[in-house]
Amino acid sequence: MIQPVQERLMGAQYCTYRVGGPLDEPYLPTTLEEALAILTMVMDKKAPLTVIGGGANSIIASNGIRGVTFLGKRLMFVQQTRDRQFQVGAGMPLARVSKLAQDHGMTGAEFMIGVPGTLGGAIAMNAGAMGQETAGIVESVTLFNLETQTLETWPHEQMQFSYRKSAIQPKTMIVLAADLRFQPGEPEVIAALIQKSLVFRQQHHPKEPNGGSVFKNPAPDMPAGRLLDESGAKGWREGGAMVSPKHANFIVNVDKATSTHILRLMVRLKHLIKERYGLEAYPENRFLGDASDVEKSLWEELTGYAWER
Numbered sequence: 517m518i519q520p521v522q523e524r525l526m527g528a529q530y531c532t533y534r535v536g537g538p539l540d541e542p543y544l545p546t547t548l549e550e551a552l553a554i555l556t557m558v559m560d561k562k563a564p565l566t567v568i569g570g571g572a573n574s575i576i577a578s579n580g581i582r583g584v585t586f587l588g589k590r591l592m593f594v595q596q597t598r599d600r601q602f603q604v605g606a607g608m609p610l611a612r613v614s615k616l617a618q619d620h621g622m623t624g625a626e627f628m629i630g631v632p633g634t635l636g637g638a639i640a641m642n643a644g645a646m647g648q649e650t651a652g653i654v655e656s657v658t659l660f661n662l663e664t665q666t667l668e669t670w671p672h673e674q675m676q677f678s679y680r681k682s683a684i685q686p687k688t689m690i691v692l693a694a695d696l697r698f699q700p701g702e703p704e705v706i707a708a709l710i711q712k713s714l715v716f717r718q719q720h721h722p723k724e725p726n727g728g729s730v731f732k733n734p735a736p737d738m739p740a741g742r743l744l745d746e747s748g749a750k751g752w753r754e755g756g757a758m759v760s761p762k763h764a765n766f767i768v769n770v771d772k773a774t775s776t777h778i779l780r781l782m783v784r785l786k787h788l789i790k791e792r793y794g795l796e797a798y799p800e801n802r803f804l805g806d807a808s809d810v811e812k813s814l815w816e817e818l819t820g821y822a823w824e825r
């Protein structure tokens with residue numbers, strides 16, 4: 517029988533913001549078989565389920581996570597299935613997907629080189645940068661659907677990829693692997709794009725713990741970072757959370773920030789964009805775990821939706 521991790525794990529260990537309290541029942545599967553055994557057990561027990569990949573786009577509640585936490589980051593297998601096509605485990609770090617494509621002289625994953633997180637999270641979020649996005653290389657996705665209780669293969673079209681969005685509902689659809697298909701490329705062009713991405717990130721992204729872009733861009737030609745910068749938000753603070761002086765759409769954990777500090781700061785930034793530009797900004801970050809009452813209402817204010825566990 518599959519056992520949860522015995523040592524006490526904290527959400528902060530699985531979240532790039534370094535926030536998050538205790539995980540009640542964490543599992544770290546390494547194979548598809550182990551992953552399926554855990555998900556079957558979750559269904560049998562009707563336990564609440566939370567899925568985390570690299571935690572690079574997630575704020576984990578300082579209260580921690582009740583029920584089962586499925587930590588996907590060790591699902592790291594890779595197998596070539598056809599010419600230019602690979603089946604890759606959901607836990608594969610994005611930088612390694614980028615290297616996999618580069619090593620085979622293929623293009624489409626250069627942007628992933630500097631994006632923290634796993635393939636599973638990137639599929640759920642349709643992560644992207646530099647004019648590329650995850651949707652561009654996904655042929656199909658292997659997922660476990662808790663609602664139908666089956667292992668399913670969803671072709672690209674069924675994934676309904678759009679800006680930082682896909683059809684994946686992380687509470688009921690768990691990405692276990694994906695078939696990735698790349699296009700042939702020029703090695704020099706691929707190497708140059710990878711280098712450009714690395715240099716850009718080094719110059720523009722903060723070094724302190726953070727969760728990447730906090731808000732989606734409110735409109736295509738209105739990047740949240742520029743709007744917040746123009747509005748003077750850099751350096752704003754709530755407790756241990758601060759708007760990065762380097763990039764105004766990044767919040768950094770500078771001194772033992774809690775999930776509440778980050779959410780409070782996000783609400784202030786949302787109001788700032790609304791007051792100055794009349795635009796609604798919605799979170800790109802996800803909020804996972806056992807939200808306090810204050811956090812539930814902050815999240816509702818940010819998203820416009822009632823909090824659902």
Ligand SMILES: Cc1cc2nc3c(=O)[nH]c(=O)nc-3n(C[C@H](O)[C@H](O)[C@H](O)COP(=O)(O)OP(=O)(O)OC[C@H]3O[C@@H](n4cnc5c(N)ncnc54)[C@H](O)[C@@H]3O)c2cc1C
Nearest residue numbers: 569570571572573574633634636637638643644686691728
């Ligand atoms: C410094 C920095 C730079 C970044 N730059 C970019 C960028 O340029 N472009 C960009 O798009 N993003 C960027 N991000 C955000 C982040 O790296 C991406 O969104 C990444 O894809 C998140 O992957 P993850 O595995 O860490 O997801 P997580 O944060 O673990 O999860 C994100 C969401 O996906 C769900 N999820 C995770 N794994 C699975 C799974 N296997 N099955 C189903 N659901 C799952 C989670 O429940 C959660 O809802 C950046 C983040 C940082 C910290």
